[in-house]
Amino acid sequence: MSITHPEIKEKRYRTSRILEDNDAIHLSVDCVIFGYDDDGLKVLLMESDMSEFRGKLSLVGDILQKNETLRQSAEKTLLSCSNLDNVYLEQVEAFSKIKRHPIGRVITIAYYSLLKISEHEITDKKQRMLRWVAIDEIEEMAFDHKEILDKCYATLQQKVRDYPIGFNLLPSKFSLKQLQEFYETVLCIKLDRRNFRRKLNSLDILIDLNKNQDDVAHLPAKLYSFNYAKYEKMIKKESFRFDI
Amino acid sequence: MSITHPEIKEKRYRTSRILEDNDAIHLSVDCVIFGYDDDGLKVLLMESDMSEFRGKLSLVGDILQKNETLRQSAEKTLLSCSNLDNVYLEQVEAFSKIKRHPIGRVITIAYYSLLKISEHEITDKKQRMLRWVAIDEIEEMAFDHKEILDKCYATLQQKVRDYPIGFNLLPSKFSLKQLQEFYETVLCIKLDRRNFRRKLNSLDILIDLNKNQDDVAHLPAKLYSFNYAKYEKMIKKESFRFDI
DNA sequence: ACAAAAGTGTTGACGATACACCCATGC
DNA sequence: GCATGGGTGTATCGTCAACACTTTTGT
DSSP: OTSHHHHHHHHHHTTTTGGGGTTTTTEEEEEEEEEEEEEEEEEEEEOOOOOOGGOOOEEEEEEEEEEHHHHHHHHHHHHHHHHSSSSSEEEEEEOOOOOOTTTTTTTEEEEEEEEGGGGBBBSSSSSOEEEEEEEOOOOOSSHHHHHHHHHHHHHHEEEEEEEOOOGGGSSBBBOOHHHHHHHHHTTTTOOHHHHHHEEEEEHEEEEEEEEEOOOOOOSOEEEEEHHHHHHHHHHHSOOOOOOO | OOOSSHHHHHHHTTTGGGGOOSSOOOOEEEEEEEEETTTTTEEEEEOOGGGGTTEEEOEEEEOOOSSOOOOHHHHHHHHHBBBBBOEEEEEEEEETTTTTSSSOOOOEEEEEEEGGGGOOBOOOOSSOOOOEGGGGGOOBBBHHHHHHHHHHHHHHHHHHHSSOGGGGGSSBOOOOHHHHHHHHHTTOOOHHHHHHHHHHHHTOOEEEEEEESOOOSSSSSEEEOOOHHHHHHHHHSSOOOOOO
């Protein structure tokens, strides 16, 4: 790979940090940032800044710095996209195919993160082209990022069935219908309304806010919030499975 | 950290490869090799070759080479311990605490592996002090290896409940009692014999070998093997959960 | 004959599924 | 008054848990 080729020069500029040592193995952290609103499940993506992938969508991420852990790097990436910290964040897998990055050997650790779109304004600090893309509209991506996204989505689906992490994606006040729609959307399934409500009732982890929707052209639904404290106690006691 | 100190010299010698560039972040792959026999669940460990951890137990692993994937590195480590390849191997997590390795910044990716102790002779190719250690006798370990082991064991337990990966640990011919003991040992639970047998019967993934134990001082048990082909078909059809 | 483990059935409780009608609100 | 979505109950089925006695073999 000649360093005099103009495309390579561009790459050298944009990703200079990882080119300091051509023989080394480099490490990056990529984030699959899932967001949810009434339109469905979306992922925060940027347009790739590499000429090989011009126009292609890419995950947000960064090269790992020497004085930070993988999680800290992911948190920095989150902060660079939106002003919020304290969002749900979980490591998924390391991807290490030899040729996955065109300019050298880069191994990436994937994290996924969950947030409520309506409550987190995107304020990109790195002049990237960030935008929310509906999960089922994402086709080709830069690098092996589609593979990473697919793996993270599968992990999210698994996790959502076993633990109530969906409450990181839903607004803090929600109706049972919204909750059901969330599960139907994320898991791509249909649920029976009455059975779903009975299930949630028996789990006893919602707080009845004694409030109703307003401004809706029909019977206003009751609003609930998630009882984190109660849930924490439950998982400590036994082999608890949320099991939606 | 002075390089003239004799202990440091020893470390430099033994781990010379990862000291070539003191400023870089280095990558290793560590393997939690689980083995099982009638005595229970064990892990293949070595005595640490680092003076800081003299006498402490350590996972086996290696520095990642530039021309190999993480999985290939793990497979190489497995081959260096025992002549077998084609063993169950799965990535678990990357560990990246800043001070986890005394001689520099080393991030490690943990894999766990499953094998039948009786069918895999240990033939160490690197003159380490390898031995099988019962899982409940492992206390202190070198580096953060205890933390890594604990995480891998938790992952194994989770996985064993959902998928029949236990058949990688059991002998290829086994009795229902052996199978039940396996689940009881690995999951640290007690199971009802009749309910367990009914469960396995209903799953219909065992092959009745029409053979019995011999040389036992009691009614000889029937022997079974696992029907991999049938299981593969099952998981493709629906949302299958083994659910022991 | 005895010790040791193999093998076998029934019941009751609970949770999952399937399904249809009335109610409150905004327009 | 009508369109829209909210809210509720019951019957059936399958699955899980609890439980004790008889059989076969080697010594």
